[in-house]
Structure formats: structure tokens, C-alpha cells
Amino acid sequence: MEKPKNKNFIKKYSDIDVSIFNNVLNYLDPMLTDVLVKVPDDIKHEIEEIRIRAGKPLMICMKGSDFFINKDGDISIYNINPYIATDLNVLKSFQIICNYSIYAIEEELKNGFLTIKGGHRVGVSGKVIYGKNGLETIKNISSLNVRIAREKIGVSNEIMKYIIKKPNTIYHTLIVSPPQCGKTTLLRDVIRNLSNGIEEYNFSGIKIGLVDERSEIASVFNGQPQNNIGIRTDILDGCKKYDGMILLIRSMSPHVIATDELGDEKDVKALHEALKAGVKIIATVHGENVNDLKSKPNLKQIINEKIFERIFILDNSKGVGTISKILNGSSFNSIREDDGNNYAYIKNHRKSNYNSLF
Amino acid sequence: MVTIMLILKIIGSLIIIASSSLIGCLYGDKYSKRLRNLIYMRNCLQLLETEIMFTATHLPEAFENVYKKGNKNVSYFFKDIKEYLLSNKSNCIYDSFQFACSKSKNNLCLEDEDIEILLSLGKVLGKSDRIDQQKHFKAILTQLDRSRIEAEEKKKKNEKMYKSLGILSGFALVILLI
Numbered sequence: 228m229e230k231p232k233n234k235n236f237i238k239k240y241s242d243i244d245v246s247i248f249n250n251v252l253n254y255l256d257p258m259l260t261d262v263l264v265k266v267p268d269d270i271k272h273e274i275e276e277i278r279i280r281a282g283k284p285l286m287i288c289m290k291g292s293d294f295f296i297n298k299d300g301d302i303s304i305y306n307i308n309p310y311i312a313t314d315l316n317v318l319k320s321f322q323i324i325c326n327y328s329i330y331a332i333e334e335e336l337k338n339g340f341l342t343i344k345g346g347h348r349v350g351v352s353g354k355v356i357y358g359k360n361g362l363e364t365i366k367n368i369s370s371l372n373v374r375i376a377r378e379k380i381g382v383s384n385e386i387m388k389y390i391i392k393k394p395n396t397i398y399h400t401l402i403v404s405p406p407q408c409g410k411t412t413l414l415r416d417v418i419r420n421l422s423n424g425i426e427e428y429n430f431s432g433i434k435i436g437l438v439d440e441r442s443e444i445a446s447v448f449n450g451q452p453q454n455n456i457g458i459r460t461d462i463l464d465g466c467k468k469y470d471g472m473i474l475l476i477r478s479m480s481p482h483v484i485a486t487d488e489l490g491d492e493k494d495v496k497a498l499h500e501a502l503k504a505g506v507k508i509i510a511t512v513h514g515e516n517v518n519d520l521k522s523k524p525n526l527k528q529i530i531n532e533k534i535f536e537r538i539f540i541l542d543n544s545k546g547v548g549t550i551s552k553i554l555n556g557s558s559f560n561s562i563r564e565d566d567g568n569n570y571a572y573i574k575n576h577r578k579s580n581y582n583s584l585f
Numbered sequence: 586m587v588t589i590m591l592i593l594k595i596i597g598s599l600i601i602i603a604s605s606s607l608i609g610c611l612y613g614d615k616y617s618k619r620l621r622n623l624i625y626m627r628n629c630l631q632l633l634e635t636e637i638m639f640t641a642t643h644l645p646e647a648f649e650n651v652y653k654k655g656n657k658n659v660s661y662f663f664k665d666i667k668e669y670l671l672s673n674k675s676n677c678i679y680d681s682f683q684f685a686c687s688k689s690k691n692n693l694c695l696e697d698e699d700i701e702i703l704l705s706l707g708k709v710l711g712k713s714d715r716i717d718q719q720k721h722f723k724a725i726l727t728q729l730d731r732s733r734i735e736a737e738e739k740k741k742k743n744e745k746m747y748k749s750l751g752i753l754s755g756f757a758l759v760i761l762l763i
Contacts, residue, residue, distance in 0.1 A: 326643035
């Protein structure tokens, strides 16, 4: 398999990134699309979020800061003559995003976000309506946040050797990371690799059950996963982790269960159930390091029981998605075989014009 | 010579009677056509309601399904809506309804009040949750029922009248000419 170090490979990637952005524009009000489509390509491929607020300037976010955008598609860090999104812009974009069918997105609206084709997520805020069963719906939509999903295929290739246990099984694996450091991206690619199999290690691929509570990993749209998560993966979309794990063990006989963001009391219970059934676990969790996990009520138990045999710790030190430590889960010693310079896996490879704006 | 004239006269009068009764039939037919289309339309809307209530299908897809399942005399109305909606993104459901209504109003022999009912559906369709949508459908379907009853009465009253009027006026014209 080709590694993402090759320059040509990276170039091709960013072209895809531009077309991903253009696809997202199909879901916005044509008036906004006309503005955003004029943004230069070398900026388009890095845009992470489009923020549309009624009566406020249209903004885009990338690399951790936000930018104004004028009606000719020029971006600037200063609030000078920006394009102002109207409430009609917001309303129409919302209508197109939900396909003119609010009744079809009732459940998603309760969570405050919708998934559109391509796995992108649109956050929604407005007036919240409460009913008998708690939060019922959101009306008078005033802000939309379009988060552009870019799956990074191949980011886990380098670390698979730490996860695979010969001959054809894996270690229980935990990915620990603060928010926005790429843990879901890494998890998704690990799933893809395990599910497809890896020739290099003579690993033939195993059945994976994925409990995707927040529709982030597979990004299911209309029942179809929008991200590449491998050929042997069964997905339970929008399912609570506890229910999902039990359900999968019962119905799909998975070899591995993968899930995102452990933390509830019930999650721990579900983990024990899965262990009883002899299933391997791959999970992610919010946290800075092992000591941080030990201070959290439910996670403490998991760590002390030493369920997980491999622990990956991510941070932002060398760009988003730096794998800072790879630990053995029972002794908490590092088992990394190299200096660790290769693992900033979601590096920003291309210089872009926007640096010159500062 | 006289016989030829007579034959010509008879043929002429037959043509007059036939055409006038045809005109009468056409006028009268409008009423039964309206009634038929209202019934078909009601069925289509029920299909649409099912699509929304039980499978929560997105509207464009739901319109397509109604087009496929419904009576073809009427269901093209929904295909029109879908196509207009998808090709003119900047417009809303109501605009699409307006477009489809104005396009097929004459074709479907619907009257202004029927169009009004359909447009009122266009104003609310897809704008709220399922329970609310069901209420709207219920209201629309009762209105359509009322329209249907009225159309039935009109048909009873007018269809026969136009038909016999056509034939009789044909005869009258023939008598006058002879």
C-alpha cells in the first residue's frame, strides 16, 4: 500500500479536498454558493467549517482561526465589507440540507446536528422547544455550522503493527486524545485497515461491529456509510453504546467491536459484557494522558482493570493528530520502536496563501 | 336533383347534431373528469401521507414514489413538483406547488377552490414534525372530501344538462335551417 509521504499522493489528495468542498456547497442556498465558490482553490481545500449566522457576516474556519469573506470570495481576517448572511440564507440552506422534510430529521434535530451526503455534519442552533420527553425540536434556526469531513485514508498504516496480534487477531486498543486531535479519524482508519486486512502483515481481515453513536465514524447517510470503513464492517448507526454492543454480540458475531468516546457508567458495563463474549475492543476516549484517565470516575475502573492492552495517546504537539505515546496497557511503558517523528499523521502538507494574511 | 338535395340536407343536419352533442358532451365531461381527478388526487395525497408518516421519506423521494404508485392521470402532478423543486433550489415547496398547479390546472379540470386546497398543503408540507404533518393531512383530506361531494352534486346537475342541451340545440338548429 502506498504511504501518504509521497508528494504526488498529497497533491492528488488536495484536489479531492477541493471537490469535497464544492460538493458541500450544493447543500447551501444558491446565493451563498455563488459567494463561496469564488474562494481560491488553495484555500478551499483547507476549510474546516462554514459558519452561517442570520444577520451576521459569513465566515469560514480553518487551521484554528476564522475568516471573513466578501461577496467576491476574497477572505480576510478583518471585518471589512464582509458578506452578511440573511435569515433567508439560513432558512433556505436549512431547507435544502434537510431536503425540505423536517419530519424526516426529527431525531437528528434533537441532537442538534444533521449528517449530509459525504459525511459532513451540519450543526444547528435556534429556539429550542421542550416537550413531555425533554428536548423536542429546534425552531427559528438562526445559525448553521457546516463541518467539512475529510477522511484521511492511510493514516493508521504506520501503527497497525502495534495493534495486530499474530496470527489473526488484535489487542484491545484504546485511543486517548483531547478534543480536535483526530482520534475519530484515527479510529476510522484503524477500522478500515482491520476490516480490509493488511497484506504486509499477512493479516486477512476480521469482522468488525461498529457502534457509531454520534454518526461520526461511518457518517451514515440514508443507510449508506459515507466513509471508507472496510468490507467486513457492520454498522449500528445512532445506537447507544451499551445497547449497540450487546446487540452486535448477539446478532452479528463480530470479532472486534469498535466504538467512540467511552465514558458512561453503562459503557463500562457493556465493555465487560463484550469481554465475556470474547470480543476484542477498539475504543477512543477523551483525555490528556493515562493519569488524567485515572482521575475520571468510570474510566478509572477500566484503566485499573488493565482491560486495554495497547494505549495510543494523541496530542497537537506536531500538528493535528500527533501520536505522542504508544503504551503497553498493563505496564504503561512505551513500546514505540522509533523516535516518533513519523507520526504527526494529519500534517498540513501544503503551504497556502492564507499564511500571508497575518 | 331533389333527392340529392335531400340527402345533402340529411347529411348536413346529422353533422350539426353530432357536433353539437359532442360539444355538449365535452362540456359535461369536465364535471365527471373533475370528480374523477379529485378522487385520484385524494388517493395520491394518502400515499404521500403514508410516505411521510410511516417511512419518513424525504419529500423529493416521496413525490417520486407517489408518482410511481398513484394513478397516472393525476400523479404526474407530483413528478412536476419534484422536478421543479430540485432544479430551482432557491425556491421552496410552495413555489413548486404553485408551478405544478398552474401547469396542470386545465388538464386536471380542477377549479380554483381545489387548487387553493392543494396550495394550502404546499404551504405546510415538510415544515414540521410528523404528528403535525398528520394533522395537516387530515385537514386537507377533509377539505378534499368536501370538494368531492360538491363536485358530485355539480356533476349530477350539470353533466346531463349539458349533454341534452347539446343534442337539443343541434336539433333546434336543424329545424331552423330546414
